[in-house]
Each structure stands twice: as structure tokens, then as C-alpha cells.
Amino acid sequence: MPLYYETDTHWNALGAYTSFEEILEKLQPMFGNALPKIEYEQNVEYSDTFGDILPMLGIKGERSTQIKMTPKNGQESDYFEYIKNDGMNGILTTGKDQNLPKAVIFRDSFCIALVKFISPLFSSTEYNWRHFGESDKEKLLKNKPDIIIFESVERHAELILSGE
Numbered sequence: 469m470p471l472y473y474e475t476d477t478h479w480n481a482l483g484a485y486t487s488f489e490e491i492l493e494k495l496q497p498m499f500g501n502a503l504p505k506i507e508y509e510q511n512v513e514y515s516d517t518f519g520d521i522l523p524m525l526g527i528k529g530e531r532s533t534q535i536k537m538t539p540k541n542g543q544e545s546d547y548f549e550y551i552k553n554d555g556m557n558g559i560l561t562t563g564k565d566q567n568l569p570k571a572v573i574f575r576d577s578f579c580i581a582l583v584k585f586i587s588p589l590f591s592s593t594e595y596n597w598r599h600f601g602e603s604d605k606e607k608l609l610k611n612k613p614d615i616i617i618f619e620s621v622e623r624h625a626e627l628i629l630s631g632e
Contacts (some may be wrong), residue, residue: 469512472526474531476519481537482510491582491617495589498615499569503589506547507540512544537584547588555580560597569614579619586617609623 471483480485485508495503513534522530535547539547552560561583573579575595587593596604600618609618 469510469535470533473507473517475517475530476532477521478519478578479581480533480534481488481581484578488582488585490618491586492589495615502568504547504565504568506587508537509540511536511538511607513585514597517592525558544584547572548593551592553565556597558560558597559583559593561595562595563591563593566591570611571615571617572596572608572611572613572616573619574604574619575600575617575619578621590614 469482470480471486471553472479477481492503513536515533515534517532517534517573539542546564548561548563551562552558568589571586571590571593572583573593573595574587575582575597577597577599579595583593583595586594600616601618
């Protein structure tokens with residue numbers, strides 16, 4: 469199965485899940501068995517989509533593989549809920565188990581597909597669509613998250629190094 473949409477530079481749900489498995493591997497030594505284990509099943513559909521590659525190529529629409537990843541024993545809402553979902557302006561989720569650690573994530577658009585996998589691992593997760601900046605220090609010191617994750621696609625590496 470493809471890990472990226474055929475019509476877009478972003479990964480699909482399976483690509484995000486594959487990335488999530490790598491993140492989870494790093495989190496487990498820090499938090500042990502406290503993190504919930506959720507099994508997912510995948511369903512494949514096909515649809516006409518409009519991703520970010522097609523406009524670059526001047527193509528008006530094409531069929532692509534849509535992979536849906538859903539919890540085997542329930543729904544996403546059984547594990548977390550959205551407190552705020554402002555997309556680019558920020559996402560805040562709360563997990564069903566308030567004994568789990570808290571996370572703050574600085575991200576780009578690729579993290580949108582990770583929200584459904586990462587959010588159940590934490591009692592609260594704040595997703596900020598920006599790089600970490602000087603203005604974030606005071607809030608982080610006050611709220612004391614258990615972990616801070618920085619996710620950025622490689623094509624933005626020069627922005628990270630330049631401090632933008």
C-alpha cells in the first residue's frame with residue numbers, strides 16, 4: 469500500500485501510522501507501560517482528490533488511494549476528544565485517561581495525520597503549527613508538559629536552522 473497520497477506530498481494514514489510507530493518506539497522507554505496500546509485496522513477506498521502536487525503540474529484531478537486507519541475495538545472518540553480544532557491555528561486534545569503524561573507538539577502540516585495516533589497517548593496534547601520560539605518558553609515552563617515533540621518535514625530544514 470502507498471504511504472503517501474498519489475496526488476499530494478503528504479503521507480496518508482498508513483504513512484502517518486508508520487511514522488507514529490517510530491515515535492512510539494522512542495516514547496515507550498520514557499513512559500513504559502503507562503501508554504495505551506491501540507490496534508488499528510485499515511480500509512482502502514479510492515476517490516477523486518485534489519492534493520498539492522496536481523496544481524503544481526497543472527493537472528485538474530486524479531483518482532488516489534485513500535487509506536483509513538480506525539481503532540479495531542472502538543472509535544477515536546473512545547480514546548480522545550478535540551477540545552479545540554482550529555487546524556493551522558492549533559489543535560488541543562484531551563485523552564480519556566487523565567493519569568497519562570502531557571505533551572506539547574510543534575509541528576507542520578504532516579502532523580495533521582498523526583493527531584489520531586498520538587492524542588490517545590497523553591492526557592492532553594497541544595499541537596502548535598509553528599516552530600518553537602522564544603515566546604513559547606514561559607508557557608512551557610508554567611504548564612510543564614512531560615514531553616515536547618518537534619515534528620517538521622525535511623524540506624523545511626533550512627527554516628529550522630535559520631531560526632524562522
